Amino acid sequence: MRTMFAPAAVIAALFAIQPALAADPEAGAKIVKTKCGACHSTAAGKNVVGPSLHAIVGRHSSSVEGFRYSAANKAADLTWDEATLDKYLTSPKAVVPGTTMTFAGLKSETQRADVIAYLATLK
Numbered sequence: 001m002r003t004m005f006a007p008a009a010v011i012a013a014l015f016a017i018q019p020a021l022a023a024d025p026e027a028g029a030k031i032v033k034t035k036c037g038a039c040h041s042t043a044a045g046k047n048v049v050g051p052s053l054h055a056i057v058g059r060h061s062s063s064v065e066g067f068r069y070s071a072a073n074k075a076a077d078l079t080w081d082e083a084t085l086d087k088y089l090t091s092p093k094a095v096v097p098g099t100t101m102t103f104a105g106l107k108s109e110t111q112r113a114d115v116i117a118y119l120a121t122l123k
């Protein structure tokens with residue numbers, strides 16, 4: 001009986017890691033440059049129109065030092081984990097109503113996954 005479980009577990013694990021494998025951080029870097037770069041730097045401590053995206057993955061919302069966040073972003077009690085970033089980048093306004101991030105959102109799931117995979121490399 002035990003051997004029956006192993007293949008199922010392996011298959012389940014493969015499905016679970018598939019999206020992570022599919023995400024392409026290099027493609028994400030290009031998207032960040034073109035779609036986010038006008039407002040965000042990826043350099044640590046460099047805030048421009050928006051806060052630095054350095055080490056943003058896993059960070060608490062409104063915690064980048066030296067950036068003046070809107071009241072809306074300050075009120076949002078979020079952790080920028082992959083799932084939350086995915087929702088936010090789909091529609092920033094839907095997740096943080098009143099945000100001053102005037103960005104309509106990335107409709108492509110693949111693009112969002114690539115962007116998040118890239119952001120995760122910024123440590």
Ligand code: HEC
Binds near residue numbers: 074102
């Ligand atoms: C038009 C300018 C603009 C663009 C384009 C833009 N952002 Fe922003 N972003 C901002 C501003 C401004 C804020 C601060 C929002 C606030 O305080 O309400 C922000 C906030 C954020 C936050 C929350 C930061 C925190 O510390 O809570 C994340 C994450 C983020 N942006 C990611 C991105 C990504 C990824 C892209 C590209 C896909 C992007 N942004 C595109 C201006 C922009």
